[in-house]
């Protein structure tokens with residue numbers, strides 16, 4: 165670092181003259197869009213939840229759209245506190261049988277207290293996701309601006325800020341490019357020359373130093389913090405390369421100063437030393453140098469073109485139109501603030517596409533899975549550590565993916581599960597003396613697979629099963645055998661854990677998990693620990709059934725298959741309780757619990773995302789699930805509401821699903837930038853809510869593709885194209901006056917398909933490549949085969 169000059173807070177400075185880089189003046193913004201896939205505002209963001217998110221799966225940026233002061237808050241998805249560690253509690257092996265005995269004896273409080281001592285990890289809490297810092301742009305010569313507009317174009321994946329100062333229009337555009345691994349920013353005007361004067365600097369809450377290297381590069385280098393006694397170990401480096409056309413450039417105390425440039429392009433690269441949960445020997449400096457070198461050779465236009473082609477390949481697969489009213493012309497924050505009073509069907513469509521946008525921006529093959537906040541976090545102590553919560557949130561983040569034609573974005577979840585299948589073996593052995601692997605209700609970058617936080621929340625050994633069932637769904641949609649072959653060993657190993665861990669219930673002999681809980685819900689004041697809650701059985705029925713099916717498909721492990729089948733037969737069935745509700749626990753405690761309106765509806769897993777309960781095949785259980793939903797009530801956290809939309813849609817309660825969606829879209833559950841409000845911000849509500857909108861329009865489960873199962877009155881006419889159904893089938897829909905006009909199915913695999921619209925059902929024998937049009941006639945569905 166000999167050629168660098170320190171300009172950190174303590175800083176010194178060095179002056180230099182930049183080399184002017186030729187690039188054309190912009191004629192037009194890259195993507196301010198007038199279309200219905202744009203979020204826009206008429207004033208800058210005052211708060212983080214008003215700023216606009218960009219992401220390439222790994223790098224995140226929140227753009228504030230300031231006029232004289234612009235802040236671009238930066239994240240990198242592997243930047244966490246701590247370093248590789250093993251939190252397993254050495255007392256677990258001896259302690260677990262005692263916890264179990266206390267539960268059988270009905271001494272739940274004692275059992276939970278003991279679990280806190282002998283099972284909960286040391287340290288108890290996991291490591292938190294960290295912000296990298298902020299790129300700060302301080303502009304000069306900008307007073308009395310007019311005609312302000314900032315926007316996020318979901319189709320172009322560009323954040324733009326535009327305003328006028330006297331006769332000159334200023335335009336700032338930001339992208340986060342996946343193909344070129346940088347965040348790129350262009351500052352331009354429509355003046356013929358010299359209107360960009362800006363100071364560029366980096367700040368960070370981390371232990372880091374900031375320097376200028378050469379005369380055109382800012383470098384910030386640091387290390388992540390220690391937490392809960394685990395030393396900080398992840399090194400990171402951010403580089404900002406400044407490219408300008410015209411004007412002058414100096415370096416100084418506050419970073420790099422550009423005066424009177426025609427145009428400026430900033431390239432921002434960030435990397436960390438993280439390679440895997442047990443390896444942080446990467447070289448962030450080498451990575452960002454290479455990223456910056458490659459991106460600087462390209463120029464803005466080529467970067468933008470590559471970025472948009474890459475993004476649109478995913479984003480443009482689905483188009484949605486739920487109708488349009490004049491409300492759609494209002495700024496986005498006003499639409500959200502007034503969503504209760506306005507008739508604004510396009511807001512739901514925007515929410516759906518925003519969910520797809522967020523998943524594209526926060527989960528790409530090779531990156532970390534979307535965490536509780538996707539990849540966007542400005543705090544060093546974020547809520548719930550902004551990590552992965554496995555008792556609903558991480559799975560919910562992926563409910564949207566396959567049906568919304570973004571199936572390949574599930575890959576990071578598979579990789580995280582592979583990691584957990586390694587670390588989780590340690591815990592399975594340590595805590596249960598079992599084969600296979602276990603994961604509990606949270607994990608972090610270090611893939612902790614331990615009971616964590618405290619037993620009331622964490623004593624839930626079902627994280628692996630839910631992850632695997634979520635990943636199975638990706639197979640079921642895509643029918644990608646290579647994916648199944650990667651998934652199957654993780655399933656088989658997880659089954660071995662449960663085969664060893666399940667124990668007979670003393671009253672019935674049925675096989676149950678003990679200890680466990682029904683996520684986060686107390687059955688008696690202050691205690692959630694129990695044996696055999698309904699959700700355990702539901703998750704295990706799915707895991708076991710899927711593993712048997714996968715082993716048959718792949719021709720593996722007949723002996724294991726037989727063992728699983730024998731155990732499956734002894735898993736308790738779902739039961740209906742004394743209020744007619746679907747019973748949440750092994751005992752019928754449901755009506756006497758401290759929080760009757762609890763946010764989690766874990767035992768409704770079987771209705772959604774599972775398919776064990778359906779209106780057609782298990783009408784009594786479906787009625788009980790409905791009763792449970794009524795008792796629980798619709799109001800909940802953002803993700804809790806998101807889940808309820810999907811559940812009501814599965815119950816085909818169209819107006820109820822719509823009502824709950826409206827609850828999600830109001831400002832208590834949706835921030836001005838459209839981020840979901842738990843509160844605080846959690847991305848699960850966005851992705852689960854968008855999945856719910858999808859479930860209202862098309863469902864595929866239990867062997868049926870159901871068209872418009874929960875279309876509300878307020879969306880009388882519209883269309884959606886590019887959806888996916890299980891079995892690798894494409895679905896396009898058009899409707900008018902509340903009725904299906906036509907559906908087009910595209911078979912990418914072939915095979916039998918049953919399609920339902922209203923009361924009409926048709927059976928199709930599809931060949932690979934078939935395109936079939938379905939049109940309703942009184943009492944039925946007409947099928948027409950379309951040419952290739």
Ligand code: FUC
Nearest residue numbers: 536548553557684763801
């Ligand atoms: C679960 C939920 C909370 C929150 C947290 C991240 O524990 O019960 O509401 O979403 O995850």
